[in-house]
Amino acid sequence: MSDYLDINNEELLKDFFSEAEQQVEILESNVLVIEQNPEDRNAVDEIFRAAHTLKGGSATVEMTELSQFTHAMEDLLDEIRSGSVSVTEETVDMLLKSIDIIKLMLDARASGSIYSDDVSGIVNQLRSFIPAKADKKSGKSAAPKASVPASAPPVSEPKVKAPASSLDVKDYFSEYEILELAETIQKGEDLYAVVVKFDESNLMNSVGGIQVFAALKDYGSVLKTVPDFDALYEDEFHETVIYFLSSASDSKILEKAAFIGDVTLSASAERLEIKEDAHEIHQPAQAAPAVSAPEIKTAEKTEEKAVEKPKEQPPKPEKKQSQASPQGSGHSSSGSILRVDANRIDYLLNLVSETVITKASLNQSTIEFTELYDKFQNSSTIYKDKTRRLLDKMPEYLEKIQQGYDINAIKQDVLNEYSSLLEVFGDFDSSMKAAVTKFKSSSQNLGRISGELQEGVMKIRMVPISQIFSRFPRVVRDLSRDLNKNVQLVIEGEDTELDKSVVEDLLDPIMHCVRNSLDHGVESPEKRKSLGKPEQGILLLKASNEGNMIVIEVADDGHGIDVEAVKQKAVERGVLHPNKNLTDVEAFQLVFAPGFSTSKTISSVSGRGVGLDVVKTHIEKLNGTVMVESEPNVGTRFIIKLPLTLAIIQGLLIRVGDEVYSIPITSVIESHRVKPDEINRIDNYEVFNVRDEVYSLLRLNRLFGITSAETDDDGYNYIVVVGTEEKKVGLMVDSLIGEEAVVIKPLKDQFTNSPGIAGASILGDGSVSLIIDVAQLLELGLKQEMQARERREASIW
Numbered sequence: 001m002s003d004y005l006d007i008n009n010e011e012l013l014k015d016f017f018s019e020a021e022q023q024v025e026i027l028e029s030n031v032l033v034i035e036q037n038p039e040d041r042n043a044v045d046e047i048f049r050a051a052h053t054l055k056g057g058s059a060t061v062e063m064t065e066l067s068q069f070t071h072a073m074e075d076l077l078d079e080i081r082s083g084s085v086s087v088t089e090e091t092v093d094m095l096l097k098s099i100d101i102i103k104l105m106l107d108a109r110a111s112g113s114i115y116s117d118d119v120s121g122i123v124n125q126l127r128s129f130i131p132a133k134a135d136k137k138s139g140k141s142a143a144p145k146a147s148v149p150a151s152a153p154p155v156s157e158p159k160v161k162a163p164a165s166s167l168d169v170k171d172y173f174s175e176y177e178i179l180e181l182a183e184t185i186q187k188g189e190d191l192y193a194v195v196v197k198f199d200e201s202n203l204m205n206s207v208g209g210i211q212v213f214a215a216l217k218d219y220g221s222v223l224k225t226v227p228d229f230d231a232l233y234e235d236e237f238h239e240t241v242i243y244f245l246s247s248a249s250d251s252k253i254l255e256k257a258a259f260i261g262d263v264t265l266s267a268s269a270e271r272l273e274i275k276e277d278a279h280e281i282h283q284p285a286q287a288a289p290a291v292s293a294p295e296i297k298t299a300e301k302t303e304e305k306a307v308e309k310p311k312e313q314p315p316k317p318e319k320k321q322s323q324a325s326p327q328g329s330g331h332s333s334s335g336s337i338l339r340v341d342a343n344r345i346d347y348l349l350n351l352v353s354e355t356v357i358t359k360a361s362l363n364q365s366t367i368e369f370t371e372l373y374d375k376f377q378n379s380s381t382i383y384k385d386k387t388r389r390l391l392d393k394m395p396e397y398l399e400k401i402q403q404g405y406d407i408n409a410i411k412q413d414v415l416n417e418y419s420s421l422l423e424v425f426g427d428f429d430s431s432m433k434a435a436v437t438k439f440k441s442s443s444q445n446l447g448r449i450s451g452e453l454q455e456g457v458m459k460i461r462m463v464p465i466s467q468i469f470s471r472f473p474r475v476v477r478d479l480s481r482d483l484n485k486n487v488q489l490v491i492e493g494e495d496t497e498l499d500k501s502v503v504e505d506l507l508d509p510i511m512h513c514v515r516n517s518l519d520h521g522v523e524s525p526e527k528r529k530s531l532g533k534p535e536q537g538i539l540l541l542k543a544s545n546e547g548n549m550i551v552i553e554v555a556d557d558g559h560g561i562d563v564e565a566v567k568q569k570a571v572e573r574g575v576l577h578p579n580k581n582l583t584d585v586e587a588f589q590l591v592f593a594p595g596f597s598t599s600k601t602i603s604s605v606s607g608r609g610v611g612l613d614v615v616k617t618h619i620e621k622l623n624g625t626v627m628v629e630s631e632p633n634v635g636t637r638f639i640i641k642l643p644l645t646l647a648i649i650q651g652l653l654i655r656v657g658d659e660v661y662s663i664p665i666t667s668v669i670e671s672h673r674v675k676p677d678e679i680n681r682i683d684n685y686e687v688f689n690v691r692d693e694v695y696s697l698l699r700l701n702r703l704f705g706i707t708s709a710e711t712d713d714d715g716y717n718y719i720v721v722v723g724t725e726e727k728k729v730g731l732m733v734d735s736l737i738g739e740e741a742v743v744i745k746p747l748k749d750q751f752t753n754s755p756g757i758a759g760a761s762i763l764g765d766g767s768v769s770l771i772i773d774v775a776q777l778l779e780l781g782l783k784q785e786m787q788a789r790e791r792r793e794a795s796i797w
Contacts, residue, residue, distance in 0.1 A: 038087035220247025466494035493543035499645035521558030653737035657708035
């Protein structure tokens with residue numbers, strides 16, 4: 001326990017930041033719940049528990065600015081829970097503002113600093129919601145906090161007995177625990193009992209025990225507390241707490257360390273000596289010698305007295321590191337923490353046990369094949385020996401036939417002598433068949449287990465998309481207020497799971513889609529009313545599975561995309577020729593062009609044209625696609641399709657020269673086998689026609705500088721059509737190998753920025769296959785074609 005509570009412990013900080021993020025999410029989501037339904041008692045209780053947990057955790061790692069601020073927020077939540085304060089729009093706004101401050105405090109600590117802005121104004125606003133009669137703590141004792149005389153009588157019925165000069169250790173330790181104490185205390189350290197009395201009028205009186213614990217940690221190892229440490233974590237005031245610790249410091253230093261202004265009233269420390277009682281070791285009444293527990297005697301007694309607030313901090317032992325702010329490493333590492341269902345781990349352990357069994361079976365097969373090989377060699381030797389003897393006898397048999405011997409008799413003689421030649425491999429053949437059957441069974445089991453193991457490991461990496469969706473209720477609430485719109489967010493499929501690496505990169509694209517729908521899609525309440533629509537608009541955020549893909553939809557019931565406005569803007573920007581006719585689908589895709597925006601004014605939400613192009617770029621990096629569907633006065637729908645995982649994908653293996661490449665199957669539309677005369681040229685670009693649709697053609701051997709034949713033995717070319725529905729291109733390859741599960745290994749060092757290459761994979765034969773990044777490849781091919789065209793035009797002029 002003591003090691004865990006070291007505030008410089010990296011593991012402690014990782015756990016704290018991870019837990020704090022979850023508690024903040026619980027706070028924010030449930031505050032939004034009670035805004036819609038103030039009578040939801042479960043949500044109120046969840047908010048209070050989250051705030052209390054955050055307060056206690058921050059106090060443990062000595063983030064006092066966070067624990068004190070959360071305590072002020074907790075006071076208001078306690079009054080809401082008791083019904084003294086009602087939930088109004090103003091209280092919700094103040095709670096959300098307080099949560100934003102908590103986020104800033106956590107971010108500051110994570111980056112290695114301390115939040116220094118003045119929050120007294122917000123704290124006063126929080127307290128202003130609390131009725132005067134409910135402010136019990138602040139109006140309590142006005143007497144001086146540190147002026148309790150040494151001879152003052154003890155407070156009636158204290159929760160923990162505060163000894164005046166010595167301790168009756170039998171009240172606190174068992175005999176076995178006393179023996180353990182003797183072994184625990186290190187050389188050069190003594191056992192101390194530090195008795196601390198706490199100020200009940202302190203606003204944070206319920207976490208004072210934790211604060212003193214953390215302070216004493218710098219001077220030794222806290223072995224035991226009375227009450228127990230778990231009780232100190234509860235939301236309950238303890239007037240007196242006894243800390244038993246081993247330390248190399250003296251009692252005066254420990255007293256100063258344990259005294260915290262405005263938290264404690266007094267602190268006293270006694271050094272306890274552990275000494276064997278020789279009289280109790282040998283008891284005549286006992287049947288057998290017994291070792292009694294060591295007796296703890298008071299070696300140094302100090303009267304319990306009020307310790308004045310020290311003017312300077314007592315020196316800390318050199319062996320301890322100086323107290324430092326938690327560094328960003330703890331917080332950044334928390335992003336890689338995965339909370340996994342124990343059932344999934346048990347499932348993997350079961351598969352591992354099956355793998356061990358299969359491994360034993362394969363080992364047995366290896367032994368059997370070794371024995372069979374020896375048996376085959378013996379049979380082969382016998383076979384060769386008998387065959388040689390038969391060949392040596394052949395001249396003799398031929399001579400007998402010439403001399404007129406009965407040929408049937410000679411045949412019978414050969415059969416009698418060499419008939420066993422046909423049965424030499426009989427035992428080997430039957431044994432080999434049995435061994436092969438057993439090996440096939442083990443191989444099939446191994447294939448099944450490895451497949452399930454792969455699936456199980458991938459499930460461990462899967463996290464619910466609610467980790468992203470849970471952030472949007474607050475975003476929609478604040479943004480709709482800024483835009484003076486009334487919007488209800490509807491979330492569906494938040495339990496849908498996908499790879500954690502995908503989730504981490506998905507927030508920005510969805511955020512841009514949501515902001516676009518709120519700003520450009522949903523109309524103002526007045527306009528909606530004039531159109532016969534409900535004043536409250538609907539924004540749908542939905543996730544679902546579609547095969548090995550996840551589909552995310554962001555839909556609104558606004559006025560839809562104005563196709564004519566999009567065309568006009570495209571013409572103004574020179575993206576579109578004025579005489580070109582566009583279908584609605586083609587016009588929808590123009591909104592993803594960099595810098596494209598139909599907004600006439602620039603605001604904090606839109607107008608700069610840096611939104612939807614970011615969506616497309618991010619989604620394509622994740623090997624996904626994004627589409628838009630829109631209908632006038634009905635609404636707009638953004639549809640994002642992504643692979644469930646980026647670690648293992650289905651790939652189409654192709655050959656170019658001597659190299660094998662993998663194309664993600666999600667980017668493959670179709671493949672063709674065409675004759676060279678079916679390839680045409682338009683404006684010096686190679687194209688080919690498929691069902692009256694013309695596709696541009698890229699030759700991979702030229703793109704990657706590889707020598708290849710380009711055609712098969714029959715003179716045909718293989719073309720793989722890749723891309724999306726709105727942007728397709730044909731890749732010419734030497735041959736198609738087939739579809740295979742591909743494990744993506746990232747390229748590092750000088751290969752990291754290789755254009756057109758997303759990673760590499762190791763094939764079954766041990767060779768390396770590069771994985772093609774289709775989006776980058778299309779850009780690379782277009783760039784090279786443009787450069788070649790410019791060179792040709794320059795040579796003409």
